[in-house]
Amino acid sequence: MKKILTLMIAVIAISFTSCEENENEVFDNVNGQTLAFFGNSASSLQVVVDGTGTLDVQIGVTTVSSSERTVVVSLDEEASTANTENYTISNYNVTIPANEYFGTLTIEGVDNSVEIAAETIVLNLESVSGGIVDEAQHVVSVFQICPVEETLFTxxxxxxxxxxxxxxxxxxxxxxxxxxxxxxxxxxxxxxxxxxxxxxxxxxxxxxxxxxxxxxxxxxxxxxxxxxxxxxxxxxxxxxxxxxxxxxxxxxxxxxxxxxxxxxxxxxxxxx
Missing domain, CATH: 2.40.128 (Lipocalin)
Known part of the structure; x- marks a missing residue:
């Protein structure tokens, strides 16, 4: 039977609650619970053929603090497929500066045996100062690239x-x-x-x-x-x-x- 394509329609269900209930639902970015999270679920580490590449993975927190905080990141070795000879993560402890919401984890890539077909680095969040972490992982695709002028294929x-x-x-x-x-x-x-x-x-x-x-x-x-x-x-x-x-x-x-x-x-x- 011929398939019929339709646009997805987002339906927003609105439930009405009492004023007293709504007053309790207040987001507090200063005194509330701190949650650490990856800025997105996936990213790409592009390594130039016979060269290098760099990727900054953004990590955020839901609250602001007058002092810096540390988010501990770990490598999921079982889930990762990229050869460790092709990348380095020098510091798995990410600093969120005082009065800021984001910090970065830097991954340095080097073409020792990088392939065109992507391999993966899978990252987890382990802990954050004074808070909890999101369980969602971040997947980095590592692959070889060859430079192309941005004026080409445009x-x-x-x-x-x-x-x-x-x-x-x-x-x-x-x-x-x-x-x-x-x-x-x-x-x-x-x-x-x-x-x-x-x-x-x-x-x-x-x-x-x-x-x-x-x-x-x-x-x-x-x-x-x-x-x-x-x-x-x-x-x-x-x-x-x-x-x-x-x-x-x-x-x-x-x-x-x-x-x-x-x-x-x-x-x-x-x-x-």
Whole structure:
């Protein structure tokens, strides 16, 4: 049966409580309970081929203090897959300066045996001065990169889907999009399943040593949940650093089988 894609609609349920109950629900960022947390759930340590790379992982707390505090971080050795010869964490004790909410954990990468395919460093929070820690982990993807000038693979490109449609095109097939650069990342705005949805969404891919990697990202046009809809291809597209007039971008479509089975989708980008 032909699948029907629908936009996810967030429904906010409002419950009414007494004034007395509401008065007790006051957030106190000075005298309240301190919770330490990672600024986000994932990040990337990009290591230049035969070179190095650096990543700062942000760690925050929910309260402010007139004195500095220490957050203790640990490495989940069992869950991590990255070879320790390729990175160094010199200090697992992160300082939150006085009157601040955030500190940073620095990871230094070096290309001893880093591969293009990402390996992971999995981090946990162990303790924080005078408070508790969030149990959520932070996953760092470690992979090799090759420098690309930010002027390359940017500007106006016509995108054309070259693989069969799955209930229509996956992106804005047959339209011109504008690629912008942020390091090795390239981002453009597109419709997701334009036959059904008319709100644009950003799409990002990364140039990784002649291969085009698509990080896991969400769709805004789905059947149930758009989380992790697009992801890396089984066989990634490639690029030629000496010629950015055209290239092919391949990704896994509907990775979590939200509407149907995952599909390998390819778009041809032609510079205008």
């Amino acid at each position: 500007g106006s490109y016509l995108i054309t889907q070259t693989t069969p449609f799955v209930d229509g095109p996956s992106l804005s097939d047959g339209t011109v999009v504008e690629l912008t650069a942020d390091g090795l990342n390239r981002t453009f705005d597109t419709f997701n399943y334009p036959n059904y949805c008319s709100t644009t969404n950003s799409f990002t891919f990364t140039l990784v040593c002649n291969e085009i990697f698509v990080p896991t990202q969400d769709s805004n046009c789905v059947c149930n949940s758009g989380a992790g809809w697009f992801s890396a291809a089984a066989t990634p597209g490639t690029y030629d650093i000496s010629d950015d007039t055209s290239f092919e971008l391949t990704f896994t479509d509907d990775t979590e089988s939200d509407c149907s089975s995952p599909a390998q989708t390819t778009y041809l980008f032609t510079k205008q």
